[in-house]
């Protein structure tokens with residue numbers, strides 16, 4: 001079922017990522033990590049649906065989305081920069097494969113961090129964050145979504161890597177077997193590995209995880225496309 005919701009706040013998180021806070025329809029339910037089809041309802045903007053993840057928690061009074069804009073795609077997100085407080089969005093029901101299923105490691109590429117923001121926030125509120133690790137790959141330091149919050153939540157269990165920037169504080173490259181082993185992925189039997197990112201990153205990391213001996217049943221994953 002579609003719901004029309006009103007934007008209450010819209011602000012930048014990084015140079016190309018927006019935080020959008022909107023009304024939550026009465027009785028609307030989802031689990032941390034889930035998404036919904038969202039479209040813009042504004043005159044002059046085509047009503048195209050794309051899936052976006054809730055970065056707020058089910059018990060919050062409002063819905064929050066964290067959305068990366070791709071002006072070069074000629075898709076839905078190039079129009080997000082035109083939105084203002086008071087504008088309307090449409091959302092459908094919640095869905096999605098990523099849900100928390102026990103302790104382990106989170107591996108994200110770019111906007112693939114969004115389901116893990118909700119899950120980590122939920123674990124933090126419950127006082128159950130200890131023992132979880134986050135591996136986060138981005139092109140450059142300015143692309144790291146919620147870097148300060150994630151560092152404050154996870155401390156030394158937060159491992160970044162940058163593919164396109166030579167930065168004094170971060171290793172350079174992609175998330176791969178070498179990086180995960182060096183940082184001690186620690187995915188022994190019974191531990192989960194949560195994976196979310198762009199399709200090419202998902203394929204590469206999934207193959208590396210299998211090569212490291214991680215079984216399909218340990219993986220909880222969903223691609224951004």
Ligand SMILES: Cc1cc2nc3c(=O)[nH]c(=O)nc-3n(C[C@H](O)[C@H](O)[C@H](O)COP(=O)(O)OP(=O)(O)OC[C@H]3O[C@@H](n4cnc5c(N)ncnc54)[C@H](O)[C@@H]3O)c2cc1C
Pocket residue numbers: 035050051052053054066067068069070072073074075076077078096111114115222223224225
């Ligand atoms: C379950 C799920 C949850 C998601 N949650 C989030 C979230 O919380 N936050 C978030 O930011 N995103 C999220 N995404 C991704 C999001 O749904 C969109 O795919 C993404 O925002 C791109 O949408 P778009 O309309 O801008 O472009 P697209 O629909 O990807 O592309 C539009 C057109 O642009 C062209 N194009 C595509 N890729 C490229 C490229 N690399 N270079 C040049 N041209 C290209 C193609 O011709 C395409 O037809 C999620 C995806 C899924 C599946």
